[in-house]
Amino acid sequence: MIVEFLLNGEPATARIVSPVSLLDVLRDQLELPGSKNACEQGECGSCSVVLDGEIVCSCLVMAADVGDSEVVTVEGIGGDGLTPVQRAMHHSGAVQCGFCTPGIVVVAADLFARNPNPTTLEIKEALAGNICRCTGYGAIIRSFEKLARETS
């Protein structure tokens, strides 16, 4: 089947011949490898994308179900240069191996769009579905606390 949807603001078409996740279609067919496959169970958040305004794990979404939807991946966050969320992470040591980073960028961008001044607990709750194995989360929390202070 052919699935047409809006991907990072542009019309996209996926040809689906077997049951396949949105994550696989993004990575293998639409050449957007930024969304990462780390667990394929919706546990780690590395494949987080925005689907019709909601954060989802793209590994848990059937590609066949996104017809006429709007999908935003890490590649669709920002335009020229880093967004405030990305810049905050870059300048606070919040990136190590980087495998969780795209998912965190997507979720944090969504958080700050809804709530430019989140508390520490709100930051943690927003990111509770994103596992990072490298940083111990300290630098991630600090980067967004700093951004929240700057935007308040």
Next chain:
Amino acid sequence: MTAPSRVRPARVAGGVGDSTLRPDGIPKLEGSFEYAQDLWQEGALWGATTRSPHAHARIVAVDVSPALSIGGVHAVLTADDVPGSPTFGLEHSDQPVLASDVINYWGEPVALVAAEDRDTARRAAAAVKVRYEILEPLTDPGEADTRDEAFRRIRIRRGDQEASGPVVVEGYYETAMQDQAPLGTEAGLAVPDGQGGVDLFATSQFLHVDHEQVVASLGLSADQVRAHPTGIGGAFGSREDVNLHIHLCMLALRTGQPVKMVYDRSESFTGHVHRHPARMWYRHEANRDGTLARVEARILLDGGAYASTTPAVLANASYFAVGPYKCDSVAVDGVGTRTNNPPCGAMRGFGAVQVCFAYETQMDRLADALSMDPIELRRKNALTTGDHFATTGQIIETPLPTVEVLESLAAMPLPADSESDLLPGGSGLTTEARHVMRGIGYAIGIKNLGFSEGFDDYSQARVRLAGSGAVVETAAIEVGQGLVTVLAQIARTALGISDVTVEHVDTSRIDSAGSTSASRQTQVSGGAVLKAATTLRDRILHHHDGDDLTDQGVLRNGDVIVTMGELVADDWQETATFRHPPTTAPDEYGQGKLHADFAVAGHRAVVDVDPELGLVRVIRVDTAQDVGKALNPEAVLGQIEGGIMQGVGLAVMEELVVEEGIIRNPNFTDYLLPTILDAPDVEALLIEEDGSWGPFGAKGVGEPPTISSTAAVAAAIRAATGKAIERVPVRPQDIAL
């Protein structure tokens, strides 16, 4: 000709001591950084692996025809197709590339498939028909010890074996099998070169040793295989061993096409080694004043089915069995058993983690028995520079600020009694604040830096002028820790040039950098970069009779006499190899100068416990760590916080559950990893001192945060609950029942 007087390089932007930003940070944040999982070439096939569903079995017959008959399948290979050495191994070549006769662990590879797409490859791998005769697996390491199924035994005897003390504590402790769980699974791409050779781009921590093993099993000459570095999503020890490397090359050479392979998470759990589960018996004897009179320990690590690094991990567990303490009467017996459990090997801390949980619990018990403050007991016995190391007897020659670590840790402010944003159980609201019990626990730990026991530990690096500055070439693997940042910082400061980039190059272009393990790359590969950069600067200044090198070029009396462009056109480069101070193999009693350097760290954990449900929330973990010199303070903090989190994970949630040799929780739903809501607040003090042999006095910082953080959390839970807590991870039933 006399050498002109030269000034040391001025402080250079982005040099050592700055928290320079990662050069790969922006592509990682934008999603454009290329990981091994993202590699692709036109016409590439997908590889998949057929694995044993049994922990121990005899292979009666393998029928590949059902797999071959599937449309789109290009090759199905078995043990008969391995062209060279049928086995591989990091230290001992004992692990079959593909099992041919006997299965020794659950998930052992039996056959390989290459097909036109991933799903077809996986379907074909499942279609390979293997007839097994199931055998009784040996899964009890105690039984393996009795049967002398051992990869290594270590016997340490130091000092008067009749020594004794009036205050005695004995204990038996266990630590579970932990997984490194890097977020990027094993992945790679092998590309045949059309002349019988192959280029391999795969996840790794130790490029040249991967290369050696691949070459041996392919039966090729060394120059026919090139192992390339690639983007890696974390490692923590899991990538020291070969897993899909030989398989990918076999499939690529057989099909004549590029082959890509990516393990899914479940396969990843069987595709790499784990942290050894440990059983440890201890007896400490002390004098009334608290000084240690004698320490005895028996340590059993289960190595699982194949050797991997078990002999070296066992060595670490045994040599670090007493911890950062002085004691002149020591007896340690260690064994690394061979069973049909999953193979175990390197994970951050490498044997020092397990024993730290045991010896620090013993120290707390000893303090109790002596009615002494546990910090005071540790300070009284603290090992420092000039002392004999309790197990090996070697004199500690490098700075070892154990006392400073302890004192600064104890002096750090504690949170207010009520301070916590969440209760145990989190937003589940399963308890009320008045039912929660708070506990505080301390632990300190020690580990070697760099390879030990006489291993020739070296790294080669090249520094050349190119573009508008310099390029550092190395085969050292960046896994996320920030080596790519710190090597450039070292070169900037040593050269006096700010425009420096790091290029990770393949095995044909440079000699080994050694493994990204043992907290060694900043010290050893950093040492090689420092040596190459310093020599290059000296040669350039000498050649042009200049007195300073800067971004502008060579200066004499403040004037540019040769521009950077002119220097670059002259192709200046220098290759250097750095070796750390030599170590020796142990004698029959485990004595000798076995280790080149040490680091100590201490942790103080604050936990809240819900005693009814047995739930724990780790509120804070404060730390003081011996870092030599922090070359990039923010990156050091990142290592400290990340290492602490893995230690907390082992303390309260991370356990690979293995029953009859089968991993029961090989996925992220059932293998629990700490989330951001589990992250404790961390305050870190970096203890700096001069005198270590690392570049600018730097010590490795990756592993020490993981050594004693587990023990500190366990001690805090013990303090909160009064329970003995002799096993980690601490499970709800250990507290509530």
